[in-house]
Amino acid sequence: MFGGLTVGSARRLLAVCLSIGVGACAASSTSPNTFRFVLSNEPPTLDWSLATDSVSITVIENLMDGLTRFDDDLKPVPSVAASWDVSGDGRVYRFHLRSDVRWTDGRPVTAGDFEYAWKRLLDPNTGAEYAYFLYPVANAKAYNTGKIADPAAVGVRALSPTELEVRLERPLVYFPSLTTFMVTFPQRRDLIERYGNQWTDPERLVTNGPFRLTDWRHEYRLTLAANPTYFGGRPALDRVVMYVVNERTTELTLYQTGDLDYAQLPPEAIPAFQGSPEHLRLPILRGYYAGFNVKKAPFTDPRVRRAFTLAIDREQFPKILRGGERAATSWVPPGMFGHDPSIGLPFDPDRARRLLAEAGYPDGRGLPPVEYVYNTGPVNTLIAENLQAQWKSHLGVSVTLDNLEWKVYLKRLQHDAPPLFRLGWGADYPDPDNFLALFTADSGNNHTGWANPRYDALVADAAAEADPARRAALYREAQRILTEEDVPIAPLFTHAQNILVKPWVRGLSLNAMEILSLQGVTLEAHGR
Amino acid sequence: MIRGRLLVPFKALARRAVWGLAVLWVVATVTFLLLRAVPGGPFDSEKQLPPEIVANIEAKYHLDQPVWRQYLLYLGGLIRGDLGPSFKYVGRDVVDILAETFPVSLALGAVALLVAVVLGLTFGILAGERPGTWVDRGGMMLATAGVAVPNFVLGAVLVLVVSHRLHLLPPALWEGPRYLILPALTLGLGPAAYIARLTRSSLLDIARHECIRTAHAKGLSPRAVLFAHQLPNALMPVVTILGPLTAALVTGSFVVEYLFAIPGMGRFFITAVTNRDYPLIMGVTLLYAAVLVAANVVVDFAYAWLDPRVRIE
Numbered sequence: 068m069f070g071g072l073t074v075g076s077a078r079r080l081l082a083v084c085l086s087i088g089v090g091a092c093a094a095s096s097t098s099p100n101t102f103r104f105v106l107s108n109e110p111p112t113l114d115w116s117l118a119t120d121s122v123s124i125t126v127i128e129n130l131m132d133g134l135t136r137f138d139d140d141l142k143p144v145p146s147v148a149a150s151w152d153v154s155g156d157g158r159v160y161r162f163h164l165r166s167d168v169r170w171t172d173g174r175p176v177t178a179g180d181f182e183y184a185w186k187r188l189l190d191p192n193t194g195a196e197y198a199y200f201l202y203p204v205a206n207a208k209a210y211n212t213g214k215i216a217d218p219a220a221v222g223v224r225a226l227s228p229t230e231l232e233v234r235l236e237r238p239l240v241y242f243p244s245l246t247t248f249m250v251t252f253p254q255r256r257d258l259i260e261r262y263g264n265q266w267t268d269p270e271r272l273v274t275n276g277p278f279r280l281t282d283w284r285h286e287y288r289l290t291l292a293a294n295p296t297y298f299g300g301r302p303a304l305d306r307v308v309m310y311v312v313n314e315r316t317t318e319l320t321l322y323q324t325g326d327l328d329y330a331q332l333p334p335e336a337i338p339a340f341q342g343s344p345e346h347l348r349l350p351i352l353r354g355y356y357a358g359f360n361v362k363k364a365p366f367t368d369p370r371v372r373r374a375f376t377l378a379i380d381r382e383q384f385p386k387i388l389r390g391g392e393r394a395a396t397s398w399v400p401p402g403m404f405g406h407d408p409s410i411g412l413p414f415d416p417d418r419a420r421r422l423l424a425e426a427g428y429p430d431g432r433g434l435p436p437v438e439y440v441y442n443t444g445p446v447n448t449l450i451a452e453n454l455q456a457q458w459k460s461h462l463g464v465s466v467t468l469d470n471l472e473w474k475v476y477l478k479r480l481q482h483d484a485p486p487l488f489r490l491g492w493g494a495d496y497p498d499p500d501n502f503l504a505l506f507t508a509d510s511g512n513n514h515t516g517w518a519n520p521r522y523d524a525l526v527a528d529a530a531a532e533a534d535p536a537r538r539a540a541l542y543r544e545a546q547r548i549l550t551e552e553d554v555p556i557a558p559l560f561t562h563a564q565n566i567l568v569k570p571w572v573r574g575l576s577l578n579a580m581e582i583l584s585l586q587g588v589t590l591e592a593h594g595r
Numbered sequence: 596m597i598r599g600r601l602l603v604p605f606k607a608l609a610r611r612a613v614w615g616l617a618v619l620w621v622v623a624t625v626t627f628l629l630l631r632a633v634p635g636g637p638f639d640s641e642k643q644l645p646p647e648i649v650a651n652i653e654a655k656y657h658l659d660q661p662v663w664r665q666y667l668l669y670l671g672g673l674i675r676g677d678l679g680p681s682f683k684y685v686g687r688d689v690v691d692i693l694a695e696t697f698p699v700s701l702a703l704g705a706v707a708l709l710v711a712v713v714l715g716l717t718f719g720i721l722a723g724e725r726p727g728t729w730v731d732r733g734g735m736m737l738a739t740a741g742v743a744v745p746n747f748v749l750g751a752v753l754v755l756v757v758s759h760r761l762h763l764l765p766p767a768l769w770e771g772p773r774y775l776i777l778p779a780l781t782l783g784l785g786p787a788a789y790i791a792r793l794t795r796s797s798l799l800d801i802a803r804h805e806c807i808r809t810a811h812a813k814g815l816s817p818r819a820v821l822f823a824h825q826l827p828n829a830l831m832p833v834v835t836i837l838g839p840l841t842a843a844l845v846t847g848s849f850v851v852e853y854l855f856a857i858p859g860m861g862r863f864f865i866t867a868v869t870n871r872d873y874p875l876i877m878g879v880t881l882l883y884a885a886v887l888v889a890a891n892v893v894v895d896f897a898y899a900w901l902d903p904r905v906r907i908e
Binding site: 112117118119191192194195198199208212284287311312313314316320324326476477479481490 | 633634635636638639640641642643644645646647648651652654655656683684685686687692695696751754758759765766767768769853854855856858859862869871
């Protein structure tokens with residue numbers, strides 16, 4: 068590599084070699100009013116137009132505020148927007164911004180900052196993975212896909228510094244839930260144009276949330292400090308230190324030696340903390356399902372899909388995983404609007420065997436070979452082996468297992484999905500649309516090959532239905548088609564998060580979206 | 596004559612540099628092609644992207660171009676010292692990522708190498724000098740254990756005993772010299788055991804050689820025979836393994852960096868592959884290859900210094 072380096076970059080490398088060495092010390096962790104926890108990865112980026120992963124989101128959510136935010140019940144409530152109106156046809160939202168919200172460099176946050184950020188997200192040159200998030204906005208998709216070149220045609224406009232108008236392609240009742248998500252947060256055109264993709268460096272990053280970034284030592288540690296001018300009031304914590312620790316057992320060790328105030332509890336350590344007041348468990352909006360490729364025999368027959376689903380005793384999963392998982396027969400997770408545990412096919416081995424016989428495979432005889440493929444990982448292996456055993460004992464069917472490395476697996480799902488596979492889904496926004504739109508005919512996440520126009524129509528109608536009772540009824544019907552009649556997927560269980568919190572931490576708010584908000588956290592006096 | 600002797604190493608060095616560059620080019624080419632052959636791309640994720648967005652991203656990183664053009668683009672960048680942008684870490688160039696993480700791995704690896712060489716030679720010489728005694732048997736038992744125990748077990752045991760039970764050293768993180776000790780031991784004890792066994796056996800081999808018997812016959816003290824004659828000969832195999840060992844230690848270890856939360860570059864040998872971060876995989880592979888080539892050149896010169904029969908050409 069040195070052979071290929073120019074003198075300049077080689078000298079740069081050498082200079083850093085000499086200066087860093089071992090002495091990367093920092094007194095940051097010793098200040099008493101500092102909250103310390105771990106990020107399981109280096110954040111790939113803090114540019115909220117480009118970030119896609121939960122680690123980056125955790126950092127960004129503590130640095131930035133958007134138009135709306137979630138309350139404890141995951142309902143969107145005002146944040147930078149003090150209020151909003153919806154036009155009679157449900158297609159135009161007008162957000163009225165607070166006038167007292169400031170960036171950390173003192174400038175006011177304006178509607179223009181939102182307009183800029185949204186158009187930047189949609190600009191094809193930005194290459195943003197989450198650009199589709201704003202596809203409900205008028206002409207957003209056309210602009211992002213290059214069909215129109217003029218960003219002025221996109222349906223977002225600052226009418227004044229405190230008025231933001233959004234025109235939608237079609238009515239969307241959950242739109243204020245979308246504006247809680249980081250990709251809709253405002254951005255500073257002046258700074259991004261001046262610094263290019265270095266604008267998120269700590270010395271340059273300007274934000275509007277409860278904390279500001281003061282230091283970022285890559286692959287090791289991020290340090291945040293309280294933002295004294297935060298419009299929601301200065302947080303009680305002086306600092307937040309986030310260490311990048313990839314190994315869960317190392318995180319646990321650091322928690323036990325008092326170097327962390329909060330830690331994720333790895334599954335294998337859960338029994339050791341059973342009953343400890345420091346152990347908290349919270350269900351999250353993340354589901355796990357087995358998918359059928361309805362284009363491949365024997366799953367072309369819905370009776371076979373139903374039989375395989377009825378033969379699963381899902382109560383076994385919480386017992387083998389032990390992380391507070393909940394068995395699920397329906398797809399919309401508990402804690403979300405539209406959740407209905409009575410929907411779906413419960414464990415019924417007799418009915419399963421009858422259905423399989425009806426389909427022409429009594430006791431599994433004559434069934435073509437069936438393969439269940441999953442991505443390599445301990446949880447997936449446990450589930451796969453359990454399913455294999457259950458199908459053998461309840462249906463008399465031999466299923467072979469195969470596992471693939473994650474990215475290889477994803478490619479396989481896209482191009483040639485196996486007869487049986489597994490996937491999960493975590494909520495981007497806490498609305499059933501986010502879960503049910505996955506299996507519409509044109510969804511890139513639908514690897515089952517299944518398409519049902521009735522289902523697609525129900526999901527589309529529900530997204531525009533303002534009346535909650537009618538909306539819930541539409542989702543019930545859609546879920547019945549998905550998990551009782553056509554059954555392209557068998558929902559298995561929903562996840563929970565298991566965490567450890569030191570007794571001196573007060574006011575930590577956890578939510579089912581797995582966002583760790585530190586704004587209200589205080590630390591009691593304690594001997595560390 | 597003197598001038599001629601001085602010129603030889605320079606010529607030899609230049610020749611090796613050219614060879615080294617050729618090796619790096621081959622490594623770059625093979626790695627590049629292998630990466631394109633592995634299924635799964637950098638932007639595949641659980642949440643499937645619309646095809647239009649995939650097209651936007653691929654255009655941004657030139658992944659929409661034919662492979663031969665991507666290859667030429669990459670080689671062109673390489674010649675300018677530009678290893679390209681990381682696909683995973685937005686806005687960070689691979690050169691910057693290596694410039695931040697390689698020094699950490701280098702510092703840790705250098706200390707681990709010191710541990711390996713000092714402990715390995717000490718135990719090897721003590722054992723080889725007194726074969727069959729309790730020093731030899733005890734030392735070699737330890738060395739066998741050291742070779743056999745994988746470093747993730749050793750590291751976990753060290754953390755459990757030294758940090759958890761005795762509270763002597765921090766269990767992880769990278770805040771100062773104290774934080775270096777456990778990871779350096781974890782990294783260095785295995786190679787130390789290997790060096791100890793190697794030193795002992797080659798000392799015993801050499802002891803039966805005629806030249807050593809001659810030295811004894813000349814009436815030299817056992818200590819003088821050991822250090823002046825036996826050891827320089829016995830060191831040859833040790834020096835041989837020091838080349839690859841140095842390259843392996845100073846470019847970091849995935850296991851040790853993960854276990855001790857150290858911001859080095861060893862992690863990228865694994866994570867860059869699982870992320871399909873092509874430029875970063877190329878970067879760490881080329882850096883590793885460059886260190887290996889350089890270390891082997893040093894080893895070649897060390898041979899000549901230790902053994903007058905070896906001529907550098």
